[in-house]
Amino acid sequence: MTFRTFSGLLPLLLVPVSLAAGFVPDISPVWVFVLGAAATAVLADWVRRATEQLADRTGSAVGGLLNVSFGSVAELVLALFVLAGGHAAVVQAQVTGSIIGTGLLGLGLAMLVGGIRRDRQRFNRDSIGLLSTLLILVLIALLLPAIFDLAQRKASPGLDPALADEKLSLGTAIVLLGLYGANLAYTLVTHRDMFGGGEEDDPGHDRAAWSLGRALGVLIGGTALVAVEAELVSGALEATAGSLGLSSTFLGIVVLALVGTAADLFAAVVFARQNRMSIVFSICIGSAIQMAMVVAPLLVLASWALGHPMNLVFGDPLDLLAIGATAFVIRAISADGETTWFEGLLLIGLYVLLALAFLFLPHSP
Template sequence: MGKIFAALIVVGVPLTIAGSLLHWPSVAMFIICSVTVIALSSYMGRATESLAIVVGPRVGGLLNATFGNAVELIISIFALKAGLVGVVLASLTGSVLGNLLLVAGLSFFLGGLKFKRQTFSVHDARHNSGLLIFAVVVAFVIPEIFSISMDETKTLNLSIGISVVMIVLYLAGLLFKLVTHRGVYAALEGHGNAAHEEEEPEWGKKKAIGILLLATAAVAYVAESLVHTFAAVGEQFGWSELFIGVIIVAIVGNAAEHASAILMAMKNKMDVAVEIAVGSTLQIAMFVAPVLVLISLFFPTPMPLVFTIPELVSMITAVFLAVSISNDGETNWFEGLTLLAAYFIMGIGFYLL
């Protein structure tokens, strides 16, 4: 599989450059760019997996989520530059749904087919549950409700204020998990890192970081070409801006995390798999979304943190379903299938909107 992705990168990047210069049809460019981004994401996933073995599950999961979300952040910045605010908000919704329902669902389902019962840190699960409810149910609902009685300027100012608070809380959460309380709950639960110490990383630390940086730079270039195809492709296939953002951009932008989380679950490394799926959701909601609000201020069309009702209801539903399933610190294939079923129901809804 690695050789196939390498070949796709070697062919895809030059084709993207040629297509951009020669103005190839939008559908062809959409396919080329999407496949190239997924292939590049696979290398980012392998690099972060190597780093996860070296630095441990929490930091490894955080790195995977961060570099996986870097792809979507780059795509979203170019979309904001092009004035596609609706696509960006929809892609943020798609990331939350994709990580909590599709990534976690596939991880639990495929891992559960191999292992009857899989466990992960119940303390991490409960900590993440509280933050998920805050990020989506509190921080995303408040702008929606208050914007009803506000003009556009006040709504944008409210979004800026909420964004700053969320970024500060997200950074404080990292300080809590990685510094002040690192290993405290793991020691209480008896979770050790023996499996991670015994396993040899595919790449060394320097090589993995080098590949991550190169892949991220390549994604930045390809992502700009991909964004320029959205309008034409949507018109040709009858896809709404909402469907492109929620399903297409979210799946392409988060390909690295999808692959890594599933791989970890099938190796029974559920702490890493859950950290990737849930940690990525938290990073999207509490860091990427607020950062995009602040970055949008430098473009002609600023982005308030106001989602549509279908987006908001879908995210709230996904959060409560994921929280109820993961709060006990263990999972099985049927719980994974339940999450997947919810994702497909929502996907059908967004397609028909």
């Protein structure tokens, strides 16, 4: 075994350590939460690698479906366990955090790292323009249930809007899933040539370096372990928030969201260093879109089966501001087809400001 291989496998030690911590009776729940979150991030990266290996073997159409199915598996599984614990508000916070985490922090870090030694970096403006337009659609879809709730309360002050909110959220979830499916058909079938990698493709990229059995084994095993880790993290959530003096919502927006998107953030930075910015934008914007158009709708549908119905009414205006700011900033940055390191720094700064606002926002612990 080479040193590089050993160093690549070393982070996996977090998995047995975190599982062992969950059975130690006197250990602080903060350690259980931190170790479980770190292990989930490591496993998410391995699931991403396995998905890429399978996609290389199956071609773009099936590969795209695999990326949709398993690209956000850590976020989805983690959110399901938190939702099963009755923390619907934390799950909504995780949705917000994932969108601003990849759209602002992830993209900003990639632009900063990739552009620090370059005058500017360019990307495919046509394909990224479609993604940014889709993100604006996501913003409108997420704004609608909240505005509907407000309008309903104003029109009928004495009427409980919960039932109508749930019905609208279910309808919105179904429509978003249908639109995302149509987006896959558009990008992978009818207009596949438009979304090719172009000149940024790396000819030295090792395709399908893993055997089929290894890729399937890592994918299935990684997904199963993510579920186990997610149960540990969700179980320690409330106690961790109390010990640190933070709200569970803040942990959902910052910590849980970054845990679920860690693999995407790391991949974006690596591709930015290789000057492959079209892929960087596809990863960051695509992850935010997938969270809003796939993961969130699936959570709404699954919440009924779990007995903890969740709607898409973001009751906190700060959530909507954060998602809206992310969508419009990305739209503005993608308009000219090029980026600089300073634009990346601006995105990171905006993310920090939003995180500080959520940190100081009063919430019940």
